[in-house]
Amino acid sequence: MEFISQPWPWFVAGPIIAAITFLLFYFGKRFGVSSNLETLCSIAGAGRFTDYFKIDWKQNTWNLIFIAGAIAGGFIATHWFSPTQIVELNPQTIQDLSEIGIQNAGATYLPDEIFSIETMLSLKGFFILIVAGFMVGFGARWAGGCTSGHAIVGLSNLEIPSLISVIGFFIGGLIMTWLILPLIF
Amino acid sequence: MKFLKFFIVGILFGIVMTKAEIISWYRIYEMFKFQSFHMYGIIGSAVVLGMVSMFLFRKNMIKTFEGQEIHVAPKKRGVYRNLLGGILFGLGWALAGACPGPMFVLIGKGVVSILVVILGSILGTFCYGMVKDKIPH
Numbered sequence: 001m002e003f004i005s006q007p008w009p010w011f012v013a014g015p016i017i018a019a020i021t022f023l024l025f026y027f028g029k030r031f032g033v034s035s036n037l038e039t040l041c042s043i044a045g046a047g048r049f050t051d052y053f054k055i056d057w058k059q060n061t062w063n064l065i066f067i068a069g070a071i072a073g074g075f076i077a078t079h080w081f082s083p084t085q086i087v088e089l090n091p092q093t094i095q096d097l098s099e100i101g102i103q104n105a106g107a108t109y110l111p112d113e114i115f116s117i118e119t120m121l122s123l124k125g126f127f128i129l130i131v132a133g134f135m136v137g138f139g140a141r142w143a144g145g146c147t148s149g150h151a152i153v154g155l156s157n158l159e160i161p162s163l164i165s166v167i168g169f170f171i172g173g174l175i176m177t178w179l180i181l182p183l184i185f
Numbered sequence: 186m187k188f189l190k191f192f193i194v195g196i197l198f199g200i201v202m203t204k205a206e207i208i209s210w211y212r213i214y215e216m217f218k219f220q221s222f223h224m225y226g227i228i229g230s231a232v233v234l235g236m237v238s239m240f241l242f243r244k245n246m247i248k249t250f251e252g253q254e255i256h257v258a259p260k261k262r263g264v265y266r267n268l269l270g271g272i273l274f275g276l277g278w279a280l281a282g283a284c285p286g287p288m289f290v291l292i293g294k295g296v297v298s299i300l301v302v303i304l305g306s307i308l309g310t311f312c313y314g315m316v317k318d319k320i321p322h
Contacts, residue, residue, distance in 0.1 A: 004204075010223050013205030014230025016197065021231070022238045023194050028249040030257065033285040037310040044307075052314035065188045066195040067289045073199015074208070074293025081200070087209045090220045097214070109209040110282070110296060120298040128280065129298055133288075133305020134312070135277025140285060141313040142270025142320070144261045147284040150271075151228055154260055156235025161260040161267045168271015169278060170217075176279035177217035 004081050007088070021152055029062055032149035034140035036063050085109060101185030113185050128184065143168060202290045210282025217279050265321035277306075 024031045038053070039060040046053035089106040097105040102113050112119065119125035140146040143165040145154060151169065154162020202208050205227060216224040241247045242255040249255055278284050281302050283291060288306065291299040 007206055008201065008204040010205070010226030011230060013201050013207065014227045015234055016201045017227065017231040018234035018238070020194055020198050020201075021235055023190075025238065025242065025255050025257070026247070026250055027190060027194075028251065028253065028255075029191075033289070034306075034310075036289075037285065037306050038314075040307055041311050041314065046311050046314060049311075050314050052317060053311075062188060062191045065191040066198070069192040069195020069197075070199040070202070070286065070289045071195075071293040072192075073196040073201075074203050074290035075199075075295075076196065076293075077200040077203035078294045081204060087206050087211050089211055090215060093211065093215045093218060093220045096218065096220075097211075106211055109206065109211075109294070110291075111210055114210065114282075115296060115298045117297060120301055125298075126301060129301040130305035130308070132277050132281035133302035133307075134309035135273050136281060136284065136288075136302075137277075137306030137309025137311075138313045139270050139272070139274025139277055139309070140306075141310050141317075142322075143267050143274055144270070146274065146286075147228075147278075148286055150260065152231050152235060153257070155232045157239050157257050157259075158236070159260050161262050164264060164267035165260075165271040165274075168268045169275040171268075172272040172275020172277075173213075173217045173279040174275075175272075176276045177214060180276075181214075181279070 005083050017152065021156070024066075027062075030149070031153050032063075032145055033067065034137070034146035034149065035060060036067050037137050038141065039064060100182045139172070198286065199290045199293055202287055203294065208283060208287040208290050208294065213279060213282040261322075263322040269321065277309075 021031045039057045042053045042055050042057040085108045087106040087109060094105045102111045114128060120129060143150065144161065145165065150162040150165040155166060206212050212224055215221040239257060242257060245254060247255065285306065288299055288303050
């Protein structure tokens with residue numbers, strides 16, 4: 001139990017993710033989370049606006065079930081396996097974040113400056129959350145996948161489109177982290 | 186019952202995302218600041234082990250539980266779509282500190298504001314579907 005309540009190191013998490021990828025293939029499916037966003041659009045009736053969403057979404061039910069499991073897993077791990085919410089960070093990271101306006105870095109999983117209820121209810125805070133999500137959703141469909149489909153499965157399968165996409169993920173992530181985040185808070 | 190196995194694998198996914206702190210905004214920030222090996226180790230080891238699985242699938246040494254060959258369909262090609270879509274995704278990933286998997290796991294963690302991010306991602310997906318014929322791929 002001691003081990004379960006500790007944060008898990010990379011050499012535990014990476015192999016488990018590889019095992020999840022393997023199991024989904026063994027069950028005849030391909031790991032890819034962002035496809036669910038497309039399925040949700042189809043269920044909500046987006047097919048009335050464009051043929052792109054006129055798909056038989058029932059064939060993706062397995063993936064929605066997978067996501068329901070992921071939500072349950074987040075609940076289970078948070079409530080039963082995590083005695084602390086502290087994220088141990090490099091002191092340099094904490095200092096860098098303090099300088100750009102994010103205080104108490106690592107005290108909880110997420111910064112209040114982005115995710116607290118008060119921030120969400122402010123105009124600027126709401127805008128940041130919705131724009132962040134918008135870029136993830138639009139970008140994932142444009143690139144044809146997200147971290148799971150491209151960075152994990154695509155790179156494992158030595159696919160050039162996935163390599164280009166992952167390079168794109170990093171260009172975008174570096175621009176946001178180094179150039180844009182310091183201007184926001 | 187045929188869906189139960191996906192629910193169980195999903196639970197495992199949610200637990201590992203939470204316990205390895207992959208759902209923490211800070212882990213994504215420090216990755217893009219090159220201040221920790223954590224995320225690189227996770228993605229790197231998952232990819233290396235994934236390559237072994239792919240090799241076994243390609244050699245037909247492992248079939249699905251129903252005995253079918255495992256064929257990994259290649260992703261759609263297109264430098265514009267992969268690069269521009271990837272950059273847009275990366276901007277959102279670093280701002281939200283979460284990609285689609287962790288977004289859903291954070292609901293289970295009880296983070297109310299992540300629902301706004303998910304709403305945004307559904308809107309983004311919808312808008313892509315509306316304009317996809319007008320943007321470069």
